Amino acid sequence: MTKRYHHGDLRHALVAAAIGLLDQRPAAVVGLREVARAVGVSSAAPYRHFRSREDLMTAVAAEGFAALADRLRAIATGGAAAGSTAQPTAHLTALGRAYVAFALENRNLADLMFRQPGPHPGAPALATAAEAAFAPLRAAVTALCGRPARDETVGAWALVHGLSMLAADARLSGDLREPARLAQMVDRVVAAYARGIAVMPEAGGEDAVT
Template sequence: MSKRGYHHGNLRQALVEAALDLIAEKGPTGFTMAEAAKSASVSAAAPYRHFAGREDLIAEVAAQGYDVFADVLEFAYNGGQPSPLAAFEAVGRAYLAFARKYPGHYMAMFESGISPRQTPALAQASTRANAVLSTAADALSQRIPADRRPPAAMFSAHISAMSHGIVELYTRGKPGTRSPFTPEELLEAGIGIYLRGLGLISGD
């Protein structure tokens, strides 16, 4: 665990950084507010100036994570260029890249049990990230006749579930989770099967 500590006058962010380390090391339910305070080099009472409790702290970690996640997805989507299919696949790869690079944020967002509506900041950030996924799904599904087209929210939820499953099983390098294929290969194959089932790409 890195000992960033509280040295620059921003206690709130120092606690977020401490929580990120603790979440990555112990999981989102494996640490206490006292441990976060100790890691930030402040008294056990100090965190309560900014957070009501651990859930409130984790919600802030998740909100900051969703902001980064949305930025990563928007960059990958690139306005749907060079094509809806290429952009959609880029978004899927970006999902895996985010989980790999920001494990503490990812766990706070998806594994803490914190509702995306826990705080206004978290709700706003998660809505922005989900909007990128829905936009990518909607743009790609325009080729399907309207009466057979799945709702964009359902389409993006299917891909998110597939991506999350691959992250959980194969992206973190836990013992026993090795696969003869990379997470990116698994996701690409899974997306391909899904899109073929919808008639969006050929069966070749």
């Protein structure tokens, strides 16, 4: 077999190849041997960096959370530049749209990140990446409530995550899954939630959620 991989970061190449394969099939059927073929290295090469398929999938999930964090931070940065920090409800709905869009554009990756049994949630890199992805949502809810609001932040997360999973699993009617209609629904539902939590009394602290 002719090797296509000659130098550089093999670990990163393997993770990137696995993510590419997830565009085509669920994580449960992506194996180390297939990932090695995609990179162009021997079937033994991945074991230099990953002890098992589960280790590789944990790294892939962490990369997924990093990508989600980048997307949500871009919303936060763009909003601050545009002065939308004065409109926390609009900011929270924009984050909700971005979250749902990411989950639908990366269905198998999102499934691995949140629902596959393989990656161990206690893995430090995975936990750190997940927390980074959660931070923009926490900041938006804090701005909306004018205080750290742990329960309300979890509620906002559950809301947008639930909508994304319902859409991905085709549990919503066909018209609601149309991109423009889905974005409109996310806006309306998140805005209604935001109006409610903005007037709720304080309950709970600012302990880490993820």
